[in-house]
Every structure is written in C-alpha cells, then in structure tokens.
Amino acid sequence: xxxxxxxxxxxxxxxxxxxxxxxxxxxxxxxxxxxxxxxxxxxxxxxxxxxxxxxxxxxxxxxxxxxxxxxxxxxxxxxxxxxxxxxxxxxxxxxxxxxxxxxxxxxxxxxxxxxxxxxxxxxxxxxxxxxxxxxxxxxxxxxxxxxxxxxxxxxxxxxxxxxxxxxxxxxxxxxxxxxxxxxxxxxxxxxxxxxxxxxxxxxxxxxxxxxxxxxxxxxxxxxxxxxxxxxxxxxxxxxxxxxxxxxxxxxxxxxxxxxxxxxxxxxxxxx
Amino acid sequence: xxxxxxxxxxxxxxxxxxxxxxxxxxxxxxxxxxxxxxxxxxxxxxxxxxxxxxxxxxxxxxxxxxxxxxxxxxxxxxxxxxxxxxxxxxxxxxxxxxxxxxxxxxxxxxxxxxxxxxxxxxxxxxxxxxxxxxxxxxxxxxxxxxxxxxxxxxxxxxxxxxxxxxxxxxxxxxxxxxxxxxxxxxxxxxxxxxxxxxxxxxxxxxxxxxxxxxxxxxxxxxxxxxxxxxxxxxxxxxxxxxxxxxxxxxxxxxxxxxxxxxxxxxxxxxx
Numbered sequence: 097x098x099x100x101x102x103x104x105x106x107x108x109x110x111x112x113x114x115x116x117x118x119x120x121x122x123x124x125x126x127x128x129x130x131x132x133x134x135x136x137x138x139x140x141x142x143x144x145x146x147x148x149x150x151x152x153x154x155x156x157x158x159x160x161x162x163x164x165x166x167x168x169x170x171x172x173x174x175x176x177x178x179x180x181x182x183x184x185x186x187x188x189x190x191x192x193x194x195x196x197x198x199x200x201x202x203x204x205x206x207x208x209x210x211x212x213x214x215x216x217x218x219x220x221x222x223x224x225x226x227x228x229x230x231x232x233x234x235x236x237x238x239x240x241x242x243x244x245x246x247x248x249x250x251x252x253x254x255x256x257x258x259x260x261x262x263x264x265x266x267x268x269x270x271x272x273x274x275x276x277x278x279x280x281x282x283x284x285x286x287x288x289x290x291x292x293x294x295x296x297x298x299x300x301x302x303x304x305x306x307x308x309x310x311x312x313x314x315x316x317x318x319x320x321x322x323x324x325x326x327x328x329x330x331x332x333x334x335x336x337x338x339x340x341x342x343x344x345x346x347x348x349x350x351x352x353x354x355x356x357x358x359x360x361x362x363x364x365x366x367x
Numbered sequence: 368x369x370x371x372x373x374x375x376x377x378x379x380x381x382x383x384x385x386x387x388x389x390x391x392x393x394x395x396x397x398x399x400x401x402x403x404x405x406x407x408x409x410x411x412x413x414x415x416x417x418x419x420x421x422x423x424x425x426x427x428x429x430x431x432x433x434x435x436x437x438x439x440x441x442x443x444x445x446x447x448x449x450x451x452x453x454x455x456x457x458x459x460x461x462x463x464x465x466x467x468x469x470x471x472x473x474x475x476x477x478x479x480x481x482x483x484x485x486x487x488x489x490x491x492x493x494x495x496x497x498x499x500x501x502x503x504x505x506x507x508x509x510x511x512x513x514x515x516x517x518x519x520x521x522x523x524x525x526x527x528x529x530x531x532x533x534x535x536x537x538x539x540x541x542x543x544x545x546x547x548x549x550x551x552x553x554x555x556x557x558x559x560x561x562x563x564x565x566x567x568x569x570x571x572x573x574x575x576x577x578x579x580x581x582x583x584x585x586x587x588x589x590x591x592x593x594x595x596x597x598x599x600x601x602x603x604x605x606x607x608x609x610x611x612x613x614x615x616x617x618x619x620x621x622x623x624x625x626x627x628x629x630x631x632x633x634x635x636x637x638x
Binding site: 224225226227228229230231233234237238241255256262263264265268269270272273274275276277278279 | 495496497498499500501502504505508509512526527533534535536539540541543544545546547548549550
C-alpha cells in the first residue's frame with residue numbers, strides 16, 4: 097500500500113507546484129534576494145522525472161517582468177510554467193462581460209492592456225502596496241457603492257507577506273476593508289481558490305493526489321492545496337511563523353526548513 | 368397608557384441626543400455646511416424642557432476645535448454637552464495601563480497630550496482619512512503583529528460618511544482590515560457601544576427609555592441607541608440611503624426628512 101504520509105508519499109508523486117515569494121526568494125528593494133539553496137533546488141526538480149509548475153498570487157508585475165526577475169536571481173523558469181491571478185481574472189471578466197475599475201500596482205497594468213475599463217461595472221484589486229492610498233481605496237469604494245449589484249474581485253486574499261525590510265500588508269486586508277464598506281463578499285481569484293489550483297494540476301495532465309504543493313503560507317498555499325486534494329508542505333522561510341505549527345484548522349503534511357530541504361527529502365525517497 | 372410609538376412617544380420624553388455629522392451639518396472643505404433648518408432646530412430644543420446632548424464618533428479634531436467649528440456654523444453648543452470617543456478611550460488606556468500607537472488624524476493628537484505613547488503595547492485608530500496611507504496602516508500592523516497579545520481600539524466602526532464632495536471611507540473599514548491582518552477582534556469605543564450611549568444618558572440623570580437618539584447612521588446611531596433601551600429616529604440627510612428603510616436587522620422608530628422636521632414633530636406632541 098502506498099505511503100500517504102510525508103515524506104514517504106514522495107515515492108508516488110508525479111508533479112510539484114512551488115509557491116514563489118517566500119519559497120524561492122524574499123521580495124524587497126530591486127529584485128529581492130534568492131533564498132539560500134533554492135536555485136539549486138529548482139534545478140534538481142527540473143532534472144528529475146517530476147513535472148514542475150509555479151503558482152503565485154504575485155500581482156505587482158506582469159508575468160513577463162516577474163519571470164525575468166526570477167531569471168536574474170538565477171532561477172531556471174519560463175512564463176508558461178507560471179500561474180498567476182491576472183490572466184485568470186481577465187478570463188472571468190471576458191466571460192461575464194464586465195469592465196473593471198483597477199486598483200492594482202502600476203507594474204500589473206500591462207496585463208490588462210486589451211481589457212475595456214470604461215464606465216466600470218466591477219472592481220479588481222491586487223496587491224497594490226503603496227497604491228493603497230486612502231484616495232485610491234475611496235475611489236474603488238465609490239465605484240462599488242454606486243453599482244446596483246457591486247462585484248469585487250480580489251487577486252488573492254493574503255493577510256501579509258515578508259519583504260527584506262519586514263512584513264507588508266497584502267491584498268486580502270483591503271479586500272476585507274471593501275467588503276465591510278459595501279456589505280458584500282468578494283470573489284477571490286488565485287490561491288486558495290480550488291479552481292485556480294485545479295487549473296495548474298490540469299495543465300500538468302495530472303490528478304490532485306499525484307501533486308505536492310510547497311509554500312510558505314499555511315492557509316493559502318498548504319490549506320488551499322489540501323482542499324483541492326493535493327498534499328501541502330510548508331517551508332520555514334518567508335512569512336512562516338512558529339504559531340503556524342499549531343494552527344487550529346490547517347495542518348501541513350510536512351514542515352521543512354526551506355525548499356532545498358524539501359527537495360532533498362522528496363528526491364531521496366525516489367532513488 | 369403611554370404611547371410608545373413615534374411620534375406619540377415624544378410626549379413622555381425627557382431628553383434628546385443628537386448625532387452631529389450628517390444631522391447638524393455636512394462635513395467637507397473648511398467647516399462644511401449646516402444642514403438647512405438644523406441651527407434653528409437645536410435652538411428650539413434648547414428652549415424646550417428637554418435635556419439635550421450631542422454624541423459623535425467624530426475623531427478628526429479635538430473636542431474644543433470641533434465645538435468651535437459648530438459654533439461658527441451657527442450652533443448653540445458647548446464642549447461639556449459633546450460626547451466623543453477620544454476621552455472615552457483615554458480613560459480605558461489609563462485604567463488598563465496601556466500605551467498606544469496612534470493612527471489618528473493630526474487634529475486629534477492634542478487630545479492624547481498626557482498619554483504615554485512610548486514603547487506601545489496597543490494600537491488606537493480613529494477616522495484618520497488621508498493618514499490611512501499604506502505606510503501608516505502597515506506601521507500599525509507591525510506594532511500589533513509584534514505583540515504577544517495584540518490589542519486594537521477603534522474609535523467607532525462606521526463604514527463611510529458623507530462630505531460635501533461625496534462619500535468617504537470611515538474608521539470601521541480600517542478596523543476590519545487590521546482585524547483580518549492580525550486575526551483579532553477590535554474593541555470599539557464610541558457608537559454603537561452601549562457603554563458609550565449609557566455614559567451620555569447617565570450624564571443627563573435619565574433612564575434610556577426617557578431618551579430619543581436622532582442620527583443619520585441606521586446601524587450605529589439608531590440601532591445602537593435601541594440596543595441601549597432608547598428610541599432611535601433616522602434622518603434622511605447625511606449618509607442616509609433609501610435601502611436603510613428595508614434594512615434586514617435594524618428598523619428605526621421613525622424616519623424623517625431632516626432634523627428640523629424631527630424637532631417640529633417632537634415639540635408639537637408636547638404642546
């Protein structure tokens with residue numbers, strides 16, 4: 097009978113999905129910094145027989161720009177391997193004939209080049225960071241409160257993330273703010289939405305139980321992946337906090353010091 | 368048997384509490400503007416045998432400054448008649464030996480002159496408006512997330528208010544943001560907290576059933592007052608919206624066009 101526990105379950109894995117910020121690198125000024133051992137770990141996974149995808153709620157840059165940054169940091173990575181919320185929300189907007197008011201980071205705007213933003217009938221927020229000024233949040237609020245049926249899309253629902261100079265508030269915080277202001281429930285695009293995880297698994301041509309997610313965010317990476325039927329392992333880098341290991345509702349299948357350790361454990365089970 | 372319905376209940380009233388912004392005046396550039404008929408309505412109440420107090424969640428200015436503004440707008444009003452959250456939270460801070468990190472409007476800072484803000488072990492947020500920058504909210508977040516037992520006080524929990532140039536996000540929105548970021552529940556100081564309403568009723572030497580609250584905020588003014596045992600009447604000025612009249616949980620004892628109409632109805636019952 098197959099071992100369903102970490103790390104024994106690695107024997108039967110066919111694919112791995114990696115979160116990016118906090119697993120591969122810490123963001124911050126300039127390109128940020130690669131986390132020790134992570135470029136080599138990605139290289140080892142690519143040389144293995146496992147399929148590999150990257151899954152991020154990163155919404156500060158268009159995918160091309162973001163992938164170029166990772167390449168500068170030394171990672172063997174290409175655009176089609178990376179799944180992020182902006183292309184996903186654009187598909188939903190087109191399907192439903194919605195025209196968004198955008199509250200996103202300047203760097204993400206190019207992703208929305210072909211999207212009609214005139215006379216908006218919904219709001220899309222991403223991790224806008226410094227763009228989350230009072231004025232900009234108020235502008236988004238006024239669009240929503242002026243709609244008969246207000247629709248808010250949030251690209252992820254993270255609480256905070258870690259940059260080289262400390263913890264930073266993430267988009268989920270502003271999603272909750274607008275939800276309360278307008279008495280509505282946002283539609284979350286990105287992790288931990290099961291539809292988003294499923295799209296990555298489908299792209300690999302695999303079933304969820306054949307795939308392992310590795311992330312630093314217990315609820316959105318690990319919990320979201322588990323909810324979708326995958327295994328989820330948490331790294332003690334990025335936004336990891338010791339209290340995650342006694343979380344009331346989410347228990348990781350495994351907790352490891354960093355990506356390098358996770359990959360070594362996976363590959364050693366397969367030899 | 369006494370009439371318990373509006374406006375018949377006015378016969379047995381002994382006191383009235385007025386909300387300020389949206390009832391007496393609309394805020395905006397400079398001092399804002401008095402709502403038509405409201406200065407005369409306050410004058411009529413003062414000339415009646417009813418006790419009168421003012422109760423506000425206003426936290427953009429120290430009480431002295433705020434009252435001076437109302438006087439310039441033509442209102443007969445003095446500082447001891449006005450109840451606001453800042454003095455209430457200062458009492459709580461002293462009682463519990465807490466040192467706040469303040470995220471409040473510059474104009475409110477003088478209220479906290481005698482308060483120790485060194486090495487903070489809690490956060491106090493007020494309606495900081497433009498001061499609710501990403502940087503400032505992140506600073507408050509970092510204080511909270513660094514505390515073993517984070518404590519957040521919110522001066523009110525309003526969703527939004529109306530200024531002369533449109534709707535503005537209120538402190539409650541940022542309270543929800545920090546609650547989500549830090550996974551905590553804020554302590555609300557001000558309306559609709561029953562302790563806050565009770566302190567106003569006690570100052571008049573009355574019982575709640577002898578007092579009527581008039582406000583433009585259905586949940587925080589009307590619902591809060593009713594929860595405390597008072598009658599609550601909503602005016603169709605300020606942040607009033609037609610959908611308030613079919614709210615799922617709060618039903619005003621009466622709804623009137625404006626303060627002038629409310630006061631005329633009260634006083635006509637008493638002659």
